[in-house]
Amino acid sequence: MKIEELQQHLAKVFTYKEMGEEKIPVFSDDYLFAKDGTIEKTMYETISNVQRKSDLTFEFSYQVMDKVLDILSDLSDWNDDDELREAIFGRVPIYNNELAEIYASNSWVVDEAMKELGPGEDSVKNAAYGWYKAISDMAYSLKNKLDELIEE
Secondary structure: OOHHHHHHHHOOOEEEEEEOOEEEEEEOHHHHOOOOOOHHHHHHHHHHHHHHHOOOOHHHHHHHHHHHHHHHHHOOOOOOHHHHHHHHHHHOOOOHHHHHHHHHHOHHHHHHHHHHHOOOOOHHHHHHHHHHHHHHHHHHHHHHHHHOOOOO
16 A cells, blocks of 8 residues: 555544544544454554553543544554654644644553653653653554555
């Protein structure tokens, strides 16, 4: 599969379901109920496995994966790590209430991020580090798995 075709699939994997006043990302039916042997099924299984192995809570893994799918589907150069890192940084939430979501059930990610990046000046900065780590880890993990599907 060519990179461009892969990126088109990434843009369609999730759809949004209304839950109360918010919309949450979920797998679209085309991928969730895909037949064995199809690219849709392969994409579903690959993405699901990356989410499971992330050890993030179920809902949070969907929030992070939603950002990752947007990032990877929009890369202009699939092999440019600088572009990928910049895109990840650009997807870290900026509002305190969204940043704080990571503390609700995934605070261990913040702890891991502080070990890698050093502590921030406050809990908001630490939360941003946690989000960056969660998005970055999932993005690189998924990208590495998808690289196996790419034909040159």
